[in-house]
Amino acid sequence: MRYSALAIMRQVLNGHRGWKPAWRDPEPQSSYDFIVIGGGGHGLATAYYLAKEHNAARVAVLEKGWIGGGNVGRNTTIIRANYLLDGNQPFYELSLKLWENLEQDLNYNAMVSQRGILNLCHTDAQRDAYRRRGNAMMFTGSGAELLDAEGVRAMYPFLNFDDARFPIKGGLLHRRGGTARHDGVAWGYARAADQRGVDIIQNCEVTGFRIENGKLLGVETTRGYIGAKKVGVAVAGSSGRVMAKAGMRLPIESHVLQAFVTEGLKPVLDGVITYGAGHFYVSQSDKGGLVFGGDIDGYNTYAQRGNLPVVEDVAEGGMSLMPMIGRARLLRMWGGVMDMSMDGSPFIDHTGIDGLYFNGGWCYGGFKATPASGFCFAHLMATDRPHDVATAYRLDRFRTGRMIDEKGVGAQPNLH
Amino acid sequence: MIINHPLLGPRDASEFTYLGDASLINRPDWQSDTAAAEFHDYLYLRDNPAGTHRELWFHEQGDRSWLVVTRDTLTHEILATELARDVARKTGRGK
Numbered sequence: 033m034r035y036s037a038l039a040i041m042r043q044v045l046n047g048h049r050g051w052k053p054a055w056r057d058p059e060p061q062s063s064y065d066f067i068v069i070g071g072g073g074h075g076l077a078t079a080y081y082l083a084k085e086h087n088a089a090r091v092a093v094l095e096k097g098w099i100g101g102g103n104v105g106r107n108t109t110i111i112r113a114n115y116l117l118d119g120n121q122p123f124y125e126l127s128l129k130l131w132e133n134l135e136q137d138l139n140y141n142a143m144v145s146q147r148g149i150l151n152l153c154h155t156d157a158q159r160d161a162y163r164r165r166g167n168a169m170m171f172t173g174s175g176a177e178l179l180d181a182e183g184v185r186a187m188y189p190f191l192n193f194d195d196a197r198f199p200i201k202g203g204l205l206h207r208r209g210g211t212a213r214h215d216g217v218a219w220g221y222a223r224a225a226d227q228r229g230v231d232i233i234q235n236c237e238v239t240g241f242r243i244e245n246g247k248l249l250g251v252e253t254t255r256g257y258i259g260a261k262k263v264g265v266a267v268a269g270s271s272g273r274v275m276a277k278a279g280m281r282l283p284i285e286s287h288v289l290q291a292f293v294t295e296g297l298k299p300v301l302d303g304v305i306t307y308g309a310g311h312f313y314v315s316q317s318d319k320g321g322l323v324f325g326g327d328i329d330g331y332n333t334y335a336q337r338g339n340l341p342v343v344e345d346v347a348e349g350g351m352s353l354m355p356m357i358g359r360a361r362l363l364r365m366w367g368g369v370m371d372m373s374m375d376g377s378p379f380i381d382h383t384g385i386d387g388l389y390f391n392g393g394w395c396y397g398g399f400k401a402t403p404a405s406g407f408c409f410a411h412l413m414a415t416d417r418p419h420d421v422a423t424a425y426r427l428d429r430f431r432t433g434r435m436i437d438e439k440g441v442g443a444q445p446n447l448h
Numbered sequence: 449m450i451i452n453h454p455l456l457g458p459r460d461a462s463e464f465t466y467l468g469d470a471s472l473i474n475r476p477d478w479q480s481d482t483a484a485a486e487f488h489d490y491l492y493l494r495d496n497p498a499g500t501h502r503e504l505w506f507h508e509q510g511d512r513s514w515l516v517v518t519r520d521t522l523t524h525e526i527l528a529t530e531l532a533r534d535v536a537r538k539t540g541r542g543k
């Protein structure tokens with residue numbers, strides 16, 4: 033069924049009794065051409081683009097729980113292309129272009145909202161750095177505007193401009209950035225992939241790989257052995273665990289990031305604000321809740337919850353930037369487990385094992401990457417060549433000295 | 449999380465900073481023929497287990513000692529704490 037205003041009208045007239053499940057619930061077949069492990073945003077997007085861009089017919093996504101139950105449903109929904117380095121910025125600009133056309137392409141309302149992102153700056157050095165970053169963004173067509181303090185005040189008069197430690201001196205405005213409904217992204221890709229024949233198999237955990245003479249034959253799962261010509265792993269925070277089953281060690285540690293939502297408020301904040309100095313970022317959801325977060329907890333964990341010191345730190349950051357936030361009640365908080373890579377940048381690469389491909393290391397920033405990650409991973413799996421904008425995301429970049437240290441803070445996950 | 453410091457007793461984890469896997473104590477020999485490969489693995493590759501993990505914590509806001517903390521990464525439960533110095537000595541490291 034295609035969704036349209038007319039389809040909704042028809043359903044209204046028959047009391048909404050005609051809606052069908054958005055994707056099938058097939059039994060796993062004995063073998064596939066392509067298996068994608070992980071039914072998060074990246075895995076589902078990969079399967080969709082394999083079918084759409086590369087005409088792959090026998091494709092399955094294997095998800096251990098339910099699709100969208102991982103980080104794709106746990107993040108703070110910010111999408112943007114405001115990177116600096118050559119290895120990154122063209123990739124995120126491709127992602128932003130795909131976001132801009134996503135809903136038409138998928139025939140699904142993912143609530144993509146280009147409400148603008150403002151990165152605040154608090155020192156002259158930070159302003160210079162933003163000027164440079166803004167230029168890098170403009171080279172790839174992503175758009176950037178440098179605001180002075182008055183420009184920021186005109187947008188968000190309620191911010192604390194005269195904080196003694198971090199007075200607001202201006203900001204870098206990225207109008208094409210914004211937010212998207214995270215669950216909608218997973219569901220939209222799932223439905224569109226299913227319509228192109230992809231089998232989305234939930235409650236199917238991959239428990240091992242069958243590898244002979246350096247060649248991958250298939251995967252062991254909780255629903256039996258499934259053969260495959262090519263397997264792509266896109267399991268976000270579980271990369272270390274899953275790739276260990278193929279005998280690999282990765283330049284990755286799993287850390288938790290927390291997110292917070294207040295009670296629903298009247299509209300107060302129409303864009304996204306980030307406050308690098310105090311480690312805080314905030315937007316308002318369409319339901320009215322202020323959605324915000326800050327730093328990672330900073331030590332290895334697979335628990336999908338965090339600890340209190342970071343809650344306190346995030347709340348302090350919020351209060352110092354936006355004192356009125358202290359009047360709002362916090363409704364919910366949760367954690368998501370992320371692959372923190374050693375330089376803070378991701379991987380989309382072959383492994384040393386013939387037929388096995390890896391996508392991971394997205395740290396706290398992989399939601400915005402979802403479309404381009406799927407697009408480029410599908411390209412790599414189908415053609416065995418990296419996509420032009422994803423050539424830097426190699427697993428061996430630490431060995432060859434080609435790290436992508438976007439934040440410039442060094443080789444330790446909890447610094448990123 | 450409460451880290452039971454072997455000398456100072458129970459302390460809040462926020463007094464500490466985290467370095468990572470306790471295997472970082474075992475720095476490779478820089479003069480070995482395969483030093484470049486060994487340093488790559490040492491610096492960048494990780495086991496990243498879900499479950500028991502031995503890791504280095506620095507008591508920065510306290511006595512500035514390094515601890516080896518054994519922790520369950522699924523539950524945040526802390527199973528053991530040792531002075532990193534003692535751990536290093538047990539493996540035959542000098543001083």
Ligand SMILES: Cc1cc2nc3c(=O)[nH]c(=O)nc-3n(C[C@H](O)[C@H](O)[C@H](O)COP(=O)(O)OP(=O)(O)OC[C@H]3O[C@@H](n4cnc5c(N)ncnc54)[C@H](O)[C@@H]3O)c2cc1C
Pocket residue numbers: 069070071072073074075094095096097098099100101102103104105106107108109110111236237238239266267268269270274289290291325366367368369370394395396397398399400401
């Ligand atoms: C609190 C928080 C806030 C964030 N905010 C942002 C943000 O504002 N902007 C942004 O760009 N990014 C953000 N991120 C990061 C972003 O959410 C992730 O980088 C990205 O979603 C990860 O990709 P994914 O969606 O495919 O992962 P997931 O949705 O986690 O997908 C991985 C899937 O693999 C499955 N899986 C694991 N092991 C197996 C197995 N053995 N067999 C089968 N399936 C398996 C899991 O069940 C899971 O469903 C945030 C993350 C968190 C936690």
